[in-house]
Amino acid sequence: MVDVTSASVPPVLAPPVLAVEGLHKSFGSNEVLKGIDLKVAAGERIAILGSSGSGKSTLLRCINFMETPSAGRIALDGTSIGVEGRGGAITARSGELRRLRTRVGMIFQQFNLFPHMTVLENVMEGPVTVKGMNRKEARATAQDYLKRVGLSDKAEQYPQRLSGGQQQRVAIARALAMEPEILLFDEPTSSLDPELVGEVLDVILGLSKEGRTMLLVTHELGFAYHFATRVLFLHEGRIHEQGTPDEVLKNPREERTQAFLRRFSAFHF
Amino acid sequence: MQYVWDFRPVWLNFGVLLEGLVNTLKLSGFSIGLGLAIGLVLAMGRLAPSRIVSIPATAIIEFYRNTPPLVHFFWYFYGLPILTGISLTPFAAAAAALSVQSGAFFAEVFRGGIISVDRGQWEAGRAIGMSHVQLMRRIILPQAFRRMIPPLMERSFELVKTTSLAATLTYGELVYKAMVLATQTYRPMEIYSTVAVMFFTVLFVASLGMRAVEHRLARRAAR
Numbered sequence: 001m002v003d004v005t006s007a008s009v010p011p012v013l014a015p016p017v018l019a020v021e022g023l024h025k026s027f028g029s030n031e032v033l034k035g036i037d038l039k040v041a042a043g044e045r046i047a048i049l050g051s052s053g054s055g056k057s058t059l060l061r062c063i064n065f066m067e068t069p070s071a072g073r074i075a076l077d078g079t080s081i082g083v084e085g086r087g088g089a090i091t092a093r094s095g096e097l098r099r100l101r102t103r104v105g106m107i108f109q110q111f112n113l114f115p116h117m118t119v120l121e122n123v124m125e126g127p128v129t130v131k132g133m134n135r136k137e138a139r140a141t142a143q144d145y146l147k148r149v150g151l152s153d154k155a156e157q158y159p160q161r162l163s164g165g166q167q168q169r170v171a172i173a174r175a176l177a178m179e180p181e182i183l184l185f186d187e188p189t190s191s192l193d194p195e196l197v198g199e200v201l202d203v204i205l206g207l208s209k210e211g212r213t214m215l216l217v218t219h220e221l222g223f224a225y226h227f228a229t230r231v232l233f234l235h236e237g238r239i240h241e242q243g244t245p246d247e248v249l250k251n252p253r254e255e256r257t258q259a260f261l262r263r264f265s266a267f268h269f
Numbered sequence: 270m271q272y273v274w275d276f277r278p279v280w281l282n283f284g285v286l287l288e289g290l291v292n293t294l295k296l297s298g299f300s301i302g303l304g305l306a307i308g309l310v311l312a313m314g315r316l317a318p319s320r321i322v323s324i325p326a327t328a329i330i331e332f333y334r335n336t337p338p339l340v341h342f343f344w345y346f347y348g349l350p351i352l353t354g355i356s357l358t359p360f361a362a363a364a365a366a367l368s369v370q371s372g373a374f375f376a377e378v379f380r381g382g383i384i385s386v387d388r389g390q391w392e393a394g395r396a397i398g399m400s401h402v403q404l405m406r407r408i409i410l411p412q413a414f415r416r417m418i419p420p421l422m423e424r425s426f427e428l429v430k431t432t433s434l435a436a437t438l439t440y441g442e443l444v445y446k447a448m449v450l451a452t453q454t455y456r457p458m459e460i461y462s463t464v465a466v467m468f469f470t471v472l473f474v475a476s477l478g479m480r481a482v483e484h485r486l487a488r489r490a491a492r
Binding site for chain 1: 318387389390392393395396397398399400401403407408411412
């Protein structure tokens with residue numbers, strides 16, 4: 001077990017499933033990530049906090065190459081993705097990226113369900129089209145995952161008939177159906193009405209009990225506290241502070257972190 | 270000055286005009302079908318991640334969109350035999366000119382529909398590991414297709430009217446038949462007016478039909 005009382009960074013016992021080294025990302029002249037180093041062990045649950053513009057979503061999106069890193073290295077199980085090209089940017093073959101993405105699932109703020117497919121078809125799509133699974137088997141797995149997120153009864157509906165919370169749960173089932181080793185959540189509750197946030201967080205918390213490796217960008221501090229094994233606080237494109245939820249959320253050392261948390265505590269009753 | 274309308278020559282030769290109409294529709298149907306296929310290929314080419322593919326596709330599209338169709342007709346009919354020794358029948362030359370030219374326009378309609386699909390849809394497809402082709406076929410094109418129907422119809426109607434240029438290649442479509450009849454009967458006013466009514470009737474009925482199809486698709490989309 002990781003000793004959570006003394007170390008500010010939990011020692012990584014197993015070889016990291018995900019390693020990020022010297023990650024930089026610029027959009028034009030705007031440098032969003034200024035050198036991120038991060039090792040993630042299997043089963044770790046990492047909550048990434050930070051004010052808007054701190055680079056937390058960009059970090060997540062660089063991990064599965066939704067954004068191409070401007071410099072640095074991303075490695076899964078010790079194997080680097082792509083090669084360093086001109087100017088430091090990583091160039092990866094599209095086949096390599098497709099394999100990476102079947103291993104690293106992503107859940108988006110806007111759900112992004114496929115509107116022309118039923119809920120069940122949404123969940124089946126990856127296994128059938130990308131993994132070449134036969135439809136019968138894919139249907140059975142999809143039904144399993146829908147059950148897991150509590151939406152078996154919505155299988156034949158079209159997404160636009162569902163509430164935002166239900167849509168996000170379908171999106172989680174869709175990502176799970178690919179059986180990824182790592183799940184990335186990009187502000188999964190930020191576009192939900194407050195009364196729908198709980199059902200999505202419950203599903204995510206349920207997954208955390210299965211020992212999955214997850215990285216989650218969120219503004220829900222209370223949830224981050226219960227969900228995470230490690231909390232990262234990003235500021236201006238760097239990891240400003242990290243540690244256990246107790247360390248970072250209850251006793252932050254850095255002034256920036258304290259200021260950030262104070263802004264949120266105003267809403268706690 | 271009082272013009273006396275006399276439609277008798279029109280009625281007496283109506284069979285000839287109908288034959289022309291059938292030829293017009295044959296040329297239109299063939300060119301629309303081939304044009305859509307060419308358009309899809311050109312649109313995919315223009316949107317391809319690789320520049321080796323996208324630049325030639327863009328060049329073809331822009332070239333055909335910005336040159337007069339009559340010139341294309343002449344190239345295929347008169348130019349091709351001179352340059353390559355291949356001579357096409359008036360129908361083949363007209364169909365080739367029309368399909369490639371309207372393919373360029375169709376390509377822009379396809380491209381517009383494709384890029385109008387929300388960025389999140391592209392990302393969601395990529396995030397589950399889809400290739401570019403899978404993403405297009407499974408996610409983007411099915412959603413883009415509905416939005417493309419009205420502009421594709423518009424373009425197809427334009428094409429039906431443009432078939433009249435095939436008259437210059439002596440292809441026996443409606444306008445060519447009308448020209449022949451006009452010189453035989455000295456009744457161009459009546460004949461060309463009838464031709465206009467015939468075009469109008471066909472296109473108007475077709476547009477009513479398409480509107481019904483659109484309506485049904487919209488209802489299905491609202492499920």
